[in-house]
Amino acid sequence: MSVPRAERIREDFKRETSDILRKMKDPRIGFVSVTDVEMSRDLRHAKIYVSIFGDDEAKAQTLEALHHAQGFVRSELGRRIRLRHTPEISFRLDDSIERGHRINRLLRELAPEPQAAQSSEGREAGAPAEPQPAGAREEDGDESR
Numbered sequence: 001m002s003v004p005r006a007e008r009i010r011e012d013f014k015r016e017t018s019d020i021l022r023k024m025k026d027p028r029i030g031f032v033s034v035t036d037v038e039m040s041r042d043l044r045h046a047k048i049y050v051s052i053f054g055d056d057e058a059k060a061q062t063l064e065a066l067h068h069a070q071g072f073v074r075s076e077l078g079r080r081i082r083l084r085h086t087p088e089i090s091f092r093l094d095d096s097i098e099r100g101h102r103i104n105r106l107l108r109e110l111a112p113e114p115q116a117a118q119s120s121e122g123r124e125a126g127a128p129a130e131p132q133p134a135g136a137r138e139e140d141g142d143e144s145r
Helices: 002-021 056-068 070-080 096-110 116-118
Strands: 030-037 045-052 088-093
Touching: 002 030, 002 045, 002 070, 030 096, 045 056, 045 096, 056 070, 056 088, 070 088
Parallel strands: 045 088
Antiparallel strands: 030 045
């Protein structure tokens, strides 16, 4: 199968799965985002990666409800996306967004504060830096040049 077709089918599965999950009425399913879909070469199997907002208990409950609803989601996907064979689907938890937030938080903790950076350059902590005109240099004291 050609790569553009496989990519298009993968994106269709991602979009349609997201729409199906958003419209489901199951109260066990919390805030879920479809982050990625991996399809096998023969389009017989699809791994749907989801990010779930909430604590560990809410994630476990939502993932359990998604596993319970696999048949429904697969039949809806088969109805919406016309393929010769509707792939078997499985839901996988994707925690990459949480890892990204954790890394950003750690980087912010390690970064120096703006006040400390200004005072280390020889400026007063409360004094704003004076803007320089474009092309002007500090050593140019004489404007007659």
